[in-house]
Amino acid sequence: MSIIIKTAEQIEGIRKSAHLAAKTLKHLEQFVIAGAKTIDIDRKCEEFIRQHGATPATKGYRGFKHACCISPNDVICHGVPNETCLQNGDIVNIDVTTILGGYFGDTCKMYYVGEPSQYARELVETSKACLKAGMKQCFPGNRLNNIGFNIAKIAHKHGYSVVYEFCGHGVGLKFHEAPDVAHIADENTGPILKPGMIFTIEPMINAGKSRSKIDRKDGWTARTIDGRLSAQFEHTVLITEKGYEALSDLYHDF
Ligand code: MF3
Numbered sequence: 001m002s003i004i005i006k007t008a009e010q011i012e013g014i015r016k017s018a019h020l021a022a023k024t025l026k027h028l029e030q031f032v033i034a035g036a037k038t039i040d041i042d043r044k045c046e047e048f049i050r051q052h053g054a055t056p057a058t059k060g061y062r063g064f065k066h067a068c069c070i071s072p073n074d075v076i077c078h079g080v081p082n083e084t085c086l087q088n089g090d091i092v093n094i095d096v097t098t099i100l101g102g103y104f105g106d107t108c109k110m111y112y113v114g115e116p117s118q119y120a121r122e123l124v125e126t127s128k129a130c131l132k133a134g135m136k137q138c139f140p141g142n143r144l145n146n147i148g149f150n151i152a153k154i155a156h157k158h159g160y161s162v163v164y165e166f167c168g169h170g171v172g173l174k175f176h177e178a179p180d181v182a183h184i185a186d187e188n189t190g191p192i193l194k195p196g197m198i199f200t201i202e203p204m205i206n207a208g209k210s211r212s213k214i215d216r217k218d219g220w221t222a223r224t225i226d227g228r229l230s231a232q233f234e235h236t237v238l239i240t241e242k243g244y245e246a247l248s249d250l251y252h253d254f
Pocket residue numbers: 058061062064068069078095096097106200202220234
């Protein structure tokens with residue numbers, strides 16, 4: 001599958017959608033508190049997206065039934081919203097993908113519930129630094145896998161592992177397009193980046209082992225095999241003539 005070069009019109013549509021996804025993450029901050037059920041946060045998410053004339057891409061996607069993924073603590077990604085209550089000290093990821101005017105925008109970030117341990121905060125801050133290091137490799141002429149190479153370098157320096165079973169992905173006209181964006185990779189390999197390409201970078205960084213296991217009960221929730229913490233930030237990134245624009249980076253806070 002070749003990588004789509006988006007037109008100016010498509011880029012504008014994807015930017016609007018990614019901005020709405022970013023606004024949704026911001027809007028949800030007030031609800032991410034100790035005692036909140038993740039299913040109730042999901043309702044707030046769906047309400048907000050629909051109020052803005054969009055639909056949540058995850059709802060009905062391969063049988064997923066919710067407007068976002070909510071992944072606390074040892075959940076790596078694809079956490080299914082449920083009756084679980086958030087607790088003081090939790091770290092939790094919310095991942096939102098919007099469809100606005102037919103265009104997809106995909107972003108996620110971490111939230112702190114009350115006051116997580118220094119240990120947990122360090123993992124979260126490092127996963128944010130990993131996303132930034134990946135974005136720095138986004139410029140025309142560079143090779144795609146330099147993103148993953150540089151992400152892994154930072155994670156490993158801190159003694160963390162990088163999840164390789166889930167990747168970033170081309171995005172915009174569909175939820176998941178070519179290419180797969182690896183978050184751990186060999187230097188100077190992969191396709192050459194060109195202006196107009198749009199894909200996500202969404203490194204999942206684990207405190208312990210990198211492997212995941214899927215919850216048998218819901219068939220989606222991916223957890224660390226050792227029960228240790230995992231953290232993730234995601235942006236939808238456009239390659240420009242000069243470098244990149246993170247289309248979902250509306251608030252410049254990660
Ligand atoms: N938004 C996720 C991503 O970043 C995908 C979620 S798919 C779902 O690619 F079905 F689990 F919702």
